[in-house]
Amino acid sequence: MSMCEHIRLMAQYNEWMNTRLYDAAMSLPADEVLADKGAFFGSLYGTLNHILLGDTIWLQRFATHPAAHSSLDPVRAMPRPFTYDERQGDFLALRERRAALDRVIVAWAGELTEADLGHVLKYNNIKGTPFSRSFSALVMHFFNHQTHHRGQATTLLSQAGVDPGSTDLLMLIPEA
Structure with a gap:
C-alpha cells in the first residue's frame, strides 16, 4: 500500500468513526453530552469539538501547500480558530460541521500525490511559533490526533x- 493509499484509508476511517461516534452520542440526552466528566476536554461535546477544531487548524495549514489542493477551498474560507476549545454551537451544529469537514478530508486525501508528500510545510502554531516539518509526517500526526481523541x-x-461498536481500523482494511 502506498502512502497515498494509506492516507485515503485513514480519511475513510476518520469519516466512518466520526459517523459512528456522533450516532452513538445522539442516543444520549443533551445534558449528558455536555456534562463535564473530568475528561481532558471535560465533556463528550468538548472532546468531539476539540477534534473538529484540531482538524480545521491542520487543514488550514495544509491548505498552504504549493499544490493548492482545490478540495481545501472550503477550509480556506473558514474563520481561523484561535484555540483548541472554541465552542462550535450546539451538538447538532457540531455534527453538521463534522460531516462537512469529513467530506473535505476524503476529497483532499483523494487529491494527494506521492510528490505532494515530500514537501516541507512551514506554519505557525496557534501561539504564533514558526515550525518547518515534513508534510507526510504532519499528515500522519493529523490522523493520529483524531484517533487518539x-x-x-x-x-x-x-x-x-x-x-x-467496533472502532478498529482493521474493519476497513481490504482483504488481500
Missing part, C-alpha cells in the same frame, strides 16, 4: 452506557 470519546460513551 476519538479513543477518549469512545471511553466517555462507554462510561455513559453506550456501545459505539
Whole structure:
C-alpha cells in the first residue's frame, strides 16, 4: 500500500468513526453530552469539538501547500480558530460541521500525490511559533490526533452506557 493509499484509508476511517461516534452520542440526552466528566476536554461535546477544531487548524495549514489542493477551498474560507476549545454551537451544529469537514478530508486525501508528500510545510502554531516539518509526517500526526481523541470519546460513551461498536481500523482494511 502506498502512502497515498494509506492516507485515503485513514480519511475513510476518520469519516466512518466520526459517523459512528456522533450516532452513538445522539442516543444520549443533551445534558449528558455536555456534562463535564473530568475528561481532558471535560465533556463528550468538548472532546468531539476539540477534534473538529484540531482538524480545521491542520487543514488550514495544509491548505498552504504549493499544490493548492482545490478540495481545501472550503477550509480556506473558514474563520481561523484561535484555540483548541472554541465552542462550535450546539451538538447538532457540531455534527453538521463534522460531516462537512469529513467530506473535505476524503476529497483532499483523494487529491494527494506521492510528490505532494515530500514537501516541507512551514506554519505557525496557534501561539504564533514558526515550525518547518515534513508534510507526510504532519499528515500522519493529523490522523493520529483524531484517533487518539476519538479513543477518549469512545471511553466517555462507554462510561455513559453506550456501545459505539467496533472502532478498529482493521474493519476497513481490504482483504488481500
